[in-house]
Amino acid sequence: MEAIPLAERMRPSSLDEIVGQEHLVGPEGILRKAIAGKILPSMILWGPPGVGKTTLARLLAKELGRPFHTLSAISSGVKDVREVIDKAGGAGLFSRNAILFIDEIHRFSKAQQDSLLGAVEKGTITLIGATTENPSFEVIGALLSRCQVYVLKPLGVEDLTGLLHRAMERDEEIRKVSVELKETDALMRASGGDARRLLNTFELCVQAGQSGAPGGTGHRSVTITNELVQEVVQSTAARYDKQGEQHYDIISAFIKSLRGSDPNAAVYWLARMVEGGEDPKFIARRMVILASEDIGNADPNALLMATTAMQAIQMIGWPEGRIILSQCAIYLACAPKSNASYKAIGAAQQAARDMGDLAVPLHLRNAPTRLMKELGHGKGYQYSHDAPGHFSDQEFLPDQLSGTTFYRPGDNRREQAFATYLRQVWGDKYDL
Numbered sequence: 001m002e003a004i005p006l007a008e009r010m011r012p013s014s015l016d017e018i019v020g021q022e023h024l025v026g027p028e029g030i031l032r033k034a035i036a037g038k039i040l041p042s043m044i045l046w047g048p049p050g051v052g053k054t055t056l057a058r059l060l061a062k063e064l065g066r067p068f069h070t071l072s073a074i075s076s077g078v079k080d081v082r083e084v085i086d087k088a089g090g091a092g093l094f095s096r097n098a099i100l101f102i103d104e105i106h107r108f109s110k111a112q113q114d115s116l117l118g119a120v121e122k123g124t125i126t127l128i129g130a131t132t133e134n135p136s137f138e139v140i141g142a143l144l145s146r147c148q149v150y151v152l153k154p155l156g157v158e159d160l161t162g163l164l165h166r167a168m169e170r171d172e173e174i175r176k177v178s179v180e181l182k183e184t185d186a187l188m189r190a191s192g193g194d195a196r197r198l199l200n201t202f203e204l205c206v207q208a209g210q211s212g213a214p215g216g217t218g219h220r221s222v223t224i225t226n227e228l229v230q231e232v233v234q235s236t237a238a239r240y241d242k243q244g245e246q247h248y249d250i251i252s253a254f255i256k257s258l259r260g261s262d263p264n265a266a267v268y269w270l271a272r273m274v275e276g277g278e279d280p281k282f283i284a285r286r287m288v289i290l291a292s293e294d295i296g297n298a299d300p301n302a303l304l305m306a307t308t309a310m311q312a313i314q315m316i317g318w319p320e321g322r323i324i325l326s327q328c329a330i331y332l333a334c335a336p337k338s339n340a341s342y343k344a345i346g347a348a349q350q351a352a353r354d355m356g357d358l359a360v361p362l363h364l365r366n367a368p369t370r371l372m373k374e375l376g377h378g379k380g381y382q383y384s385h386d387a388p389g390h391f392s393d394q395e396f397l398p399d400q401l402s403g404t405t406f407y408r409p410g411d412n413r414r415e416q417a418f419a420t421y422l423r424q425v426w427g428d429k430y431d432l
Contacts, residue, residue: 006174006203007196010167015059018052019195020159021152025056031150035063042120042127044105044135044144047152050194053130056152057101060128067098073107078115085119098125105129106138113140120146133248154193163195164202177206178221186229204232250276254329255286259294263333270329274322284310287328298338298412305331338410348406358398391425405430 012018015025015032024031034040040060045053061068069084088098100116102108119125120143127147131138135149155163164181167174187205191198202224208231209222250272257265273283284306291306309328313321367377382392395402409415409422422430 005200006167006171007199009171009173010163010199012052012055012059015056015063018056018059019162020051020155021056024150024152031056031060035060038064040064040066040099040126041148042125042146043148043150044129044131044139045150045152046131046133046135048132048154048193050191050196050198051152051155052195053152054101054103057099057128057130061099061101064097066126068101069098070101070103073102073104073112076102076112078112081112081115085116085124088119088125099128100125101128101130103130104132106131106133106135110140113143117142117146155195156193157188160188160191160193160195160198163199167199167202174203174206176220177210179206179209180221180223182223183226183229184224186226186233187224190229190233201229201233205229208232251278251283251286254283255290258287258290258329258332259337261333261337263330266329266333267326270322270325274325280313280318280321280325281310283325284313284328287325287332291332293342294337294339295332295335296338296341296410297415297418298336298340298410299414302332302335336412336414338412338415340408340410340415344407351401351404351406355398355400358400361395361398363394389425393426393429403429 015035018025021029023029026032045056047053057070058068067088069087071080071084084098084100088100105113116125116127120127129135129139129147135144139147161184164184164187168179168181169175187198187202190201205224205228206222209224209228210220250269254266254269254273257269270283274280288303288306288310291302295302305328309324312324316324362376363378363380365372365377367373372378380394382394384390384392386392397404409419
């Protein structure tokens with residue numbers, strides 16, 4: 001096989017060859033109509049990996065005969081963006097309604113995205129950004145308001161099967177081999193709806209089938225079976241990219257499984273990260289955060305468990321560290337849940353922003369000097385341990401926030417014990 005991967009060799013050369021995006025490039029598709037009118041707005045292409053975002057951007061530029069420049073959000077900075085904009089604003093071929101394609105635009109910082117605003121607004125460039133993340137959260141509002149958002153749909157089995165048959169019919173290297181698609185279930189599962197991954201996995205299977213069973217000498221006939229696909233897939237790394245979309249999707253699934261009290265799903269997503277070579281310290285750190293954010297005082301031992309697991313990972317190393325991560329994940333998944341502490345600090349921060357720098361009540365102020373004492377600092381403060389039950393009924397909030405409740409105990413056994421105590425000492429003053 002050639003060094004160029006099959007997926008690249010089979011990249012569509014016209015809009016008619018794009019599969020699965022009829023709503024955009026079909027006869028009545030919105031982008032097809034835009035091309036017919038010779039008008040192309042700046043846009044964000046949002047969709048999962050391998051559905052043709054980059055290809056679509058290139059073909060739009062080709063159809064309109066516009067200069068096309070591409071940047072990757074992983075490796076490009078503000079300087080690179082400005083250089084492209086300067087070229088587009090100058091003279092020469094590049095300046096003719098240039099299209100700037102930014103892959104993984106969700107990874108651009110706010111400053112990098114800000115650097116695009118002026119050029120997009122003035123029409124110096126037509127921006128096409130590609131993202132696998134929800135642009136509502138990952139693209140700044142000012143830039144998003146200047147772009148149209150087009151959603152690319154995941155590819156279905158019919159679309160993917162069509163791509164396989166197209167490769168068998170058109171690719172010169174594949175045509176040199178007699179390929180029979182006896183079974184495709186495993187290929188579909190391995191692709192995860194990603195056309196690029198499907199075609200490259202298919203090519204690996206053809207290569208493996210040519211080498212044949214152990215001792216084979218190079219067959220020109222290959223039968224694609226589920227068993228063959230599984231052998232090929234297992235011999236390569238799990239579908240996980242520490243720097244790509246899967247990194248974010250899988251850690252998200254892991255955290256949500258822990259929060260949702262599903263130890264089976266949590267261990268599965270943990271295994272996906274372990275198999276993909278994820279940094280165990282990253283996994284451990286995320287579990288420490290979850291232990292406080294989603295479990296909190298419903299089970300204070302969860303934070304101790306997660307913190308200990310993080311320390312143990314650093315001492316034990318790999319591969320035994322995966323057992324520690326598994327133990328911790330299962331504990332967190334099975335622990336009672338409460339986000340009361342998380343909500344409390346959020347509410348308190350909002351009050352701090354809304355109310356500004358409220359003065360500390362005089363009786364709570366420090367009084368290290370004679371002058372401060374004369375000014376009343378600390379006057380009237382009641383030392384709680386001197387009062388019955390180690391509690392004194394006094395105000396601890398600024399006057400403007402008196403009676404405000406930030407912490408509301410969660411509906412779990414431990415925090416309900418907190419609620420009982422708060423009712424006992426504060427009575428009706430504490431709104432539970």
